[in-house]
Amino acid sequence: MTTLPLADKVALVTGGSRGIGAAIARRLAQEGAAVAFTYARSPQKADELVQAIQATGGQALAIQADSADATAVRSAIATVVSTFGRLDILVNNAGVAALAPIDQFSMEDFERLLAVNVRGVFIATQEAVRHMGAGGRIIMIGSINSDIVPFVGGSVYALTKGAVASFTRGLARDLGDRGITVNNIQPGPVDTDMNPADGAFAEELKKAIAIGRYGQADEIAAMVAYLASPAAAYVTGASLKIDGGITA
Numbered sequence: 001m002t003t004l005p006l007a008d009k010v011a012l013v014t015g016g017s018r019g020i021g022a023a024i025a026r027r028l029a030q031e032g033a034a035v036a037f038t039y040a041r042s043p044q045k046a047d048e049l050v051q052a053i054q055a056t057g058g059q060a061l062a063i064q065a066d067s068a069d070a071t072a073v074r075s076a077i078a079t080v081v082s083t084f085g086r087l088d089i090l091v092n093n094a095g096v097a098a099l100a101p102i103d104q105f106s107m108e109d110f111e112r113l114l115a116v117n118v119r120g121v122f123i124a125t126q127e128a129v130r131h132m133g134a135g136g137r138i139i140m141i142g143s144i145n146s147d148i149v150p151f152v153g154g155s156v157y158a159l160t161k162g163a164v165a166s167f168t169r170g171l172a173r174d175l176g177d178r179g180i181t182v183n184n185i186q187p188g189p190v191d192t193d194m195n196p197a198d199g200a201f202a203e204e205l206k207k208a209i210a211i212g213r214y215g216q217a218d219e220i221a222a223m224v225a226y227l228a229s230p231a232a233a234y235v236t237g238a239s240l241k242i243d244g245g246i247t248a
């Protein structure tokens with residue numbers, strides 16, 4: 001019998017009820033990890049995903065925890081450790097977007113994007129590394145918008161994803177001597193509720209993508225599986241684009 005690459009590992013994916021996070025949770029479970037994921041507002045989607053993973057013989061746990069709520073995030077990590085006994089892999093995937101030109105951008109949206117996309121990532125990472133040993137993995141889902149913003153209104157979203165990219169580099173230095181790697185996946189357009197392939201932006205964006213189509217959430221999950229695996233032990237501090245060539 002072959003041993004799966006993530007057998008005996010425990011993973012937490014923030015924002016895993018839908019979209020890219022759900023694909024990551026499914027993929028990590030296929031690789032043999034016990035997978036917990038958080039969500040904010042979609043209990044039914046979360047239950048469906050737990051059942052789907054369990055139906056294929058995997059272990060899954062859904063935890064309601066808004067990434068903007070520090071107490072809820074810390075408590076989610078405590079629940080993962082008490083349920084599965086350890087924590088090896090944190091995927092900071094939960095993220096929100098709001099688009100408006102700077103003179104129309106509301107303070108409310110500014111605070112929400114910072115709270116989920118930056119503060120939430122800080123809190124989850126700080127709490128998770130308290131439980132991680134050598135071989136630990138922190139994987140961010142940033143965005144190519146950290147580097148390019150090919151539309152009007154994306155300045156604050158780009159700001160948050162730029163923060164994720166630089167946080168990744170600093171964390172790689174903080175945690176390298178503990179054998180914990182920290183990397184940032186920067187997707188281009190991926191077909192999800194946040195950015196549907198038939199949405200208002202899609203036709204214009206597709207013209208700029210070398211491959212000529214949106215990415216699929218499973219294609220991002222494949223990169224997460226690699227970074228989480230023992231094979232990626234020497235990759236740290238990296239921002240890795242998976243964007244169909246939109247930044248080529």
Ligand code: NDP
Binds near residue numbers: 188
């Ligand atoms: P979706 O909006 O499709 O899904 C977001 C997921 O995150 C849902 O499971 C949602 O759960 C959860 N979530 C949202 N807000 C919170 C919160 N405050 N606390 C906890 N969970 C939350 O987004 P995508 O799958 O498209 O995006 C995932 C990540 O990928 C984000 O960080 C995004 O910025 C990034 N990204 C996406 C791209 C794209 O083109 N789709 C491109 C580049 C990066 P619930 O419904 O229960 O709230």
